[in-house]
Amino acid sequence: MGFFNKIFKNNKTNNDSEPDNKIISSASENKNHKKSNSNPKKIKMNNIRINSEDRDFFKKNNDFYSKIIAIANQKGGVGKSTTAVNLTSYLGYFGYKTLMVDMDPQSNSTSGLGILVNSDKSSIYNVIISGENVAKVISKTDYANLEAIPSSIQLAGAEVELVTSMKREYKLKEAIDKIKSEYDYIIIDCPPALGLLTINALSAADEVIIPIQCEYYALEGLGQLMNTIKLVKENLNSELEIAGALMTMYDPRIKLADQVISEVKKHFSDKIYTTVIPRNVRLSEAPSYGKPILSYDPECKGAQAYKSFTKEVIKNGTKRTR
Numbered sequence: 664m665g666f667f668n669k670i671f672k673n674n675k676t677n678n679d680s681e682p683d684n685k686i687i688s689s690a691s692e693n694k695n696h697k698k699s700n701s702n703p704k705k706i707k708m709n710n711i712r713i714n715s716e717d718r719d720f721f722k723k724n725n726d727f728y729s730k731i732i733a734i735a736n737q738k739g740g741v742g743k744s745t746t747a748v749n750l751t752s753y754l755g756y757f758g759y760k761t762l763m764v765d766m767d768p769q770s771n772s773t774s775g776l777g778i779l780v781n782s783d784k785s786s787i788y789n790v791i792i793s794g795e796n797v798a799k800v801i802s803k804t805d806y807a808n809l810e811a812i813p814s815s816i817q818l819a820g821a822e823v824e825l826v827t828s829m830k831r832e833y834k835l836k837e838a839i840d841k842i843k844s845e846y847d848y849i850i851i852d853c854p855p856a857l858g859l860l861t862i863n864a865l866s867a868a869d870e871v872i873i874p875i876q877c878e879y880y881a882l883e884g885l886g887q888l889m890n891t892i893k894l895v896k897e898n899l900n901s902e903l904e905i906a907g908a909l910m911t912m913y914d915p916r917i918k919l920a921d922q923v924i925s926e927v928k929k930h931f932s933d934k935i936y937t938t939v940i941p942r943n944v945r946l947s948e949a950p951s952y953g954k955p956i957l958s959y960d961p962e963c964k965g966a967q968a969y970k971s972f973t974k975e976v977i978k979n980g981t982k983r984t985r
C-alpha cells in the first residue's frame with residue numbers, strides 16, 4: 664500500500680499528527696533564495712503527504728532561482744495541459760510554491776486541477792484585456808502549495824481584442840511581474856497556436872518546455888515553433904531559453920516511437936528530458952475527475968513518469984545557481 668493512500672484532509676483536530684503531517688517549509692523561505700520574500704504567502708497544505716525520500720529530495724534541491732516556464736507547442740493534443748497540471752501539482756507536492764496560469768481558452772488545465780470553469784468568473788482574460796488586478800483572479804486549489812489563474816472561453820476573443828492595444832505582447836508579463844515574487848515556479852499552459860496568447864506566454868517566461876508526442880508527425884511544425892521562439896528571443900524577451908523537449912505518450916508497441924525520440928534528440932541535442940512520459944490510460948482519465956495524477960492514481964506509470972520529470976525540472980533549475 665502506497666504512502667499516498669494515507670490521505671489526510673486538512674484535519675485541524677488531528678491531535679496525533681506525526682512529524683510527517685507537518686507543513687514543510689517552502690523553498691522561498693530558504694535563505695539562499697534570491698527573492699526577498701519576507702512575508703511568504705501561506706498556501707494551504709496538504710491533502711497528500713510527502714514521503715521521506717521525496718522530502719530529502721526537496722531539501723537537497725531547494726537552493727535555486729525561481730522560474731517562469733511556458734509549456735508550448737502549437738500542435739493540439741501533444742500533452743501540454745496534461746504536463747501543466749501534473750508538473751505544477753508535483754512541484755507543489757515537493758514543497759515549491761507554484762502558480763499555474765492557463766492561457767488556453769479551452770481551459771483544460773483549469774478544469775484539470777478541479778477548478779470550476781465559469782465564464783462569469785474573472786479569469787486571465789479579465790487581467791490581460793480589462794486590466795483587472797491579477798491577485799484577485801488567483802484561485803486556490805486542493806493541492807499543496809498550488810494556486811492557479813483560470814482561463815475562460817472569453818479568452819478565445821483575446822487575440823483579436825489585443826491587436827490594437829499597446830504593448831500587446833507584454834500583457835501577461837506585466838500581470839505576472841506583479842505577483843512573481845510570491846512563487847517559486849510559475850507555469851504557463853499555452854493554447855495550440857502561435858498567436859498572441861502564446862507570444863504573451865513566451866514574452867513572460869524565462870524558459871519554455873516543449874512537449875512532443877511520440878508519433879510519426881512529431882517533428883512537423885517544430886521548425887515553425889523554434890523560429891517563433893527565436894523571434895521572441897530576438898525581439899521581445901532576450902532571456903528566453905529552451906528548457907527542453909518532453910517526449911509524451913510513448914507507446915513501445917508503436918514501432919516508430921523510438922525512431923521519433925532519436926530524431927528529436929538530434930534536433931534538440933542535450934535539451935531533451937531523460938524522462939519519457941508513457942501513454943497511460945490513467946493520465947487520460949484523471950482530467951474528467953478534475954484531478955492531477957498524484958491524486959487520481961499516484962502509483963500508476965504515468966504518475967511515476969510525471970514525478971520523475973518534475974524532479975528533472977527542479978534539478979535543472981538548481982544547476983543554474985551553482
Ligand SMILES: Nc1ncnc2c1ncn2[C@@H]1O[C@H](COP(=O)(O)OP(=O)(O)O)[C@@H](O)[C@H]1O
Nearest residue numbers: 739740741742743744745912941942943946947
Ligand atoms: N501520457 C498520456 N497518456 C494517455 N493520454 C494522454 C497522455 N497525455 C495526454 N493524454 C490525453 O491526450 C489528450 C491531449 O492531451 P492534452 O494534455 O490536453 O494536450 P494539449 O494540451 O497539448 O492539447 C487529452 O485527452 C489527454 O488526457
Ligand SMILES: [Mg+2]
Nearest residue numbers: 743744767771
Ligand atoms: Mg491544452
